[in-house]
Amino acid sequence: MGRKLKKGDFVIVVAGKDKGKMGKILRVIPESKRVVVEKINLHYSHERPNPQKGVQGGKVEKELPVHISNVMYYCTNCEKGVRIKYRVLADGRKIRTCGSCGKDLD
Numbered sequence: 001m002g003r004k005l006k007k008g009d010f011v012i013v014v015a016g017k018d019k020g021k022m023g024k025i026l027r028v029i030p031e032s033k034r035v036v037v038e039k040i041n042l043h044y045s046h047e048r049p050n051p052q053k054g055v056q057g058g059k060v061e062k063e064l065p066v067h068i069s070n071v072m073y074y075c076t077n078c079e080k081g082v083r084i085k086y087r088v089l090a091d092g093r094k095i096r097t098c099g100s101c102g103k104d105l106d
């Protein structure tokens with residue numbers, strides 16, 4: 001598990017407050033089995049203005065990591081969250097395929 005998801009993958013949230021929302025993976029954190037997904041698990045913080053760093057300050061949106069068990073790869077063919085399977089090519093390379101429709105994902 002876990003390692004199947006990559007940066008740039010499109011996922012759907014299957015649990016928690018953002019259930020049903022979709023977004024692109026911005027970052028994968030293998031150590032904690034978490035991913036940061038665009039516009040998912042947003043938290044707001046207030047930043048102090050810092051002109052020297054060009055920071056305007058004010059309310060800042062930030063994505064917090066979500067556990068990989070809370071997201072699934074979104075297959076555009078199936079139009080739903082799917083399990084990822086692997087397929088081994090003739091040259092030995094492994095590519096990811098949709099566990100539902102078999103479409104190549106890589």
Ligand SMILES: [Zn+2]
Pocket residue numbers: 075076077078079082098099100101102103
């Ligand atoms: Zn599919």
